[in-house]
Amino acid sequence: xxxxxxxxxxxxxxxxxxxxxxxxxxxxxxxxxxxxxxxxxxxxxxxxxxxxxxxxxxxxxxxxxxxxxxxxxxxxxxxxxxxxxxxxxxxxxxxxxxxxxxxxxxxxxxxxxxxxxxxxxxxxxxxxxxxxxxxxxxxxxxxxxxxxxxxxxxxxxxxxxxxxxxxxxxxxxxxxxxxxxxxxxxxxxxxxxxxxxxxxxxxxxxxxxxxxxxxxxxxxxxxxxxxxxxxxxxxxxxxxxxxxxxxxxxxxxxxxxxxxxxxxxxxxxxxxxxxxxxxxxxxxxx
Amino acid sequence: xxxxxxxxxxxxxxxxxxxxxxxxxxxxxxxxxxxxxxxxxxxxxxxxxxxxxxxxxxxxxxxxxxxxxxxxxxxxxxxxxxxxxxxxxxxxxxxxxxxxxxxxxxxxxxxxxxxxxxxxxxxxxxxxxxxxxxxxxxxxxxxxxxxxxxxxxxxxxxxxxxxxxxxxxxxxxxxxxxxxxxxxxxxxxxxxxxxxxxxxxxxxxxxxxxxxxxxxxxxxxxxxxxxxx
Ligand SMILES: Nc1ncnc2c1ncn2[C@@H]1O[C@H](COP(=O)(O)OP(=O)(O)OP(=O)(O)O)[C@@H](O)[C@H]1O
Ligand SMILES: [Mg+2]
Numbered sequence: 001x002x003x004x005x006x007x008x009x010x011x012x013x014x015x016x017x018x019x020x021x022x023x024x025x026x027x028x029x030x031x032x033x034x035x036x037x038x039x040x041x042x043x044x045x046x047x048x049x050x051x052x053x054x055x056x057x058x059x060x061x062x063x064x065x066x067x068x069x070x071x072x073x074x075x076x077x078x079x080x081x082x083x084x085x086x087x088x089x090x091x092x093x094x095x096x097x098x099x100x101x102x103x104x105x106x107x108x109x110x111x112x113x114x115x116x117x118x119x120x121x122x123x124x125x126x127x128x129x130x131x132x133x134x135x136x137x138x139x140x141x142x143x144x145x146x147x148x149x150x151x152x153x154x155x156x157x158x159x160x161x162x163x164x165x166x167x168x169x170x171x172x173x174x175x176x177x178x179x180x181x182x183x184x185x186x187x188x189x190x191x192x193x194x195x196x197x198x199x200x201x202x203x204x205x206x207x208x209x210x211x212x213x214x215x216x217x218x219x220x221x222x223x224x225x226x227x228x229x230x231x232x233x234x235x236x237x238x239x240x241x242x243x244x245x246x247x248x249x250x251x252x253x254x255x256x257x258x259x260x261x262x263x264x265x266x267x268x269x270x271x272x273x274x275x276x277x278x279x280x281x282x283x284x285x286x
Numbered sequence: 287x288x289x290x291x292x293x294x295x296x297x298x299x300x301x302x303x304x305x306x307x308x309x310x311x312x313x314x315x316x317x318x319x320x321x322x323x324x325x326x327x328x329x330x331x332x333x334x335x336x337x338x339x340x341x342x343x344x345x346x347x348x349x350x351x352x353x354x355x356x357x358x359x360x361x362x363x364x365x366x367x368x369x370x371x372x373x374x375x376x377x378x379x380x381x382x383x384x385x386x387x388x389x390x391x392x393x394x395x396x397x398x399x400x401x402x403x404x405x406x407x408x409x410x411x412x413x414x415x416x417x418x419x420x421x422x423x424x425x426x427x428x429x430x431x432x433x434x435x436x437x438x439x440x441x442x443x444x445x446x447x448x449x450x451x452x453x454x455x456x457x458x459x460x461x462x463x464x465x466x467x468x469x470x471x472x473x474x475x476x477x478x479x480x481x482x483x484x485x486x487x488x489x490x491x492x493x494x495x496x497x498x499x500x501x502x503x504x505x506x507x508x509x510x511x512x513x514x515x
Contacts, residue, residue, distance in 0.1 A: 159388075165377065166381075172336060172356070176366040176368070177385055177389065177428070178360035178389030179388050
């Protein structure tokens with residue numbers, strides 16, 4: 001019984017982290033169509049923000065609150081200096097963001113060194129029978145829900161969200177209605193970066209912080225967003241649930257390597273059956 | 287109000303507008319007719335700023351628009367109803383209208399719903415699920431939400447059933463009278479064009495060739511020269 005509860009919790013945690021880390025990419029790639037290979041580094045910079053905050057005596061919570069701002073601003077600068085010249089040019093975007101990814105990893109390694117830095121995990125533990133669960137992982141799950149809810153609300157209930165959705169459909173028409181689409185792309189990219197910063201910050205105390213932190217996740221989150229399809233939030237959530245479930249179930253019953261192989265296999269099968277992604281045939285929305 | 291002089295524009299190396307000149311006064315209703323490919327859409331797109339003017343200039347209420355981007359022109363009071371409507375298909379009717387109100391304050395909303403009752407009944411429906419005629423009405427209402435002083439309409443009757451065409455005509459005339467909106471209509475439907483316009487321009491190969499009174503649109507020579515199939 002305890003085992004079942006703890007396993008179920010582990011699965012839920014795997015799903016939640018997948019969704020939380022994929023959220024920013026769902027906006028940047030799912031919605032805007034920008035293949036941002038530096039997305040992993042957005043997670044990484046978010047994690048380092050928490051490390052720096054705690055090293056200066058601030059709490060982990062402060063670090064988590066500041067990370068989206070830091071990475072959002074970083075995203076803003078990157079959009080203005082690189083991305084905005086490359087919209088619609090897939091190959092150029094991939095090359096540029098790949099270079100950016102290497103550059104950011106190199107820069108952070110230069111400043112902070114290549115070693116993994118730990119951040120003391122806040123909160124305590126709960127005991128379930130013979131098992132100990134960290135309360136912080138409950139917080140991670142809650143943050144995944146919060147991130148989803150926030151993103152949903154921004155796109156559905158704010159002026160910025162409305163304009164962003166319209167711009168992704170027809171930016172010329174948006175400009176004929178008096179809005180500068182370049183501004184909208186800039187804001188949407190920065191918002192996606194901020195979400196990635198939040199994700200990286202939230203997982204930092206559990207994963208430890210290292211310049212290559214994002215590499216472990218980049219493939220997974222791209223797969224999750226691609227399988228999710230055009231309805232970015234519900235699609236990413238659904239695909240995160242399916243893929244996270246498969247990965248963690250197989251990992252528990254064999255090894256994490258097989259878990260990742262199983263995840264990839266299921267993703268390939270899903271894309272064979274539903275080339276547009278899980279949400280390809282849904283009524284469109286965010 | 288609007289003065290266009292010697293406007294040239296091209297797609298890549300292909301010249302499409304070859305020196306267009308025209309003048310439209312305040313609250314005037316003007317139609318531009320011409321065959322497929324004459325450059326009518328291109329002219330409206332150039333007026334809206336989607337196409338760079340290679341020569342010539344566009345002046346609107348004393349302001350030189352020639353090199354302003356579309357969103358600046360929209361903020362200066364230009365409204366655009368494109369050929370093919372280009373409503374936002376996954377946005378609801380209400381959201382489409384809110385998009386139209388971005389450069390204004392949205393105070394037109396209730397008033398416009400009275401003028402376009404079809405939209406009021408479908409506010410929560412997605413734009414893409416409307417019929418062609420309803421989408422056309424939505425595109426017009428969306429443009430009007432921003433309180434434009436000059437409305438550019440590109441073939442609003444194209445692919446719209448006759449009963450709705452009559453409805454659109456009445457609505458446009460009503461709006462012109464009520465809000466004093468200047469209107470430039472591009473049209474190939476002679477009945478609609480002559481009932482709508484106070485003045486007509488003909489367009490051929492990227493140039494304005496004649497200025498006519500609306501009755502003259504029924505002249506067999508005019509039909510043969512500018513609308514004949
Ligand atoms: N995006 C484009 N790229 C290249 N050429 C174009 C483009 N759009 C239009 N053209 C060309 O420009 C010319 C004028 O086109 P335009 O759409 O302005 O004509 P129109 O008078 O609006 O015709 P219609 O009555 O069919 O709408 C045509 O020869 C057309 O082939
Ligand atoms: Mg046309």
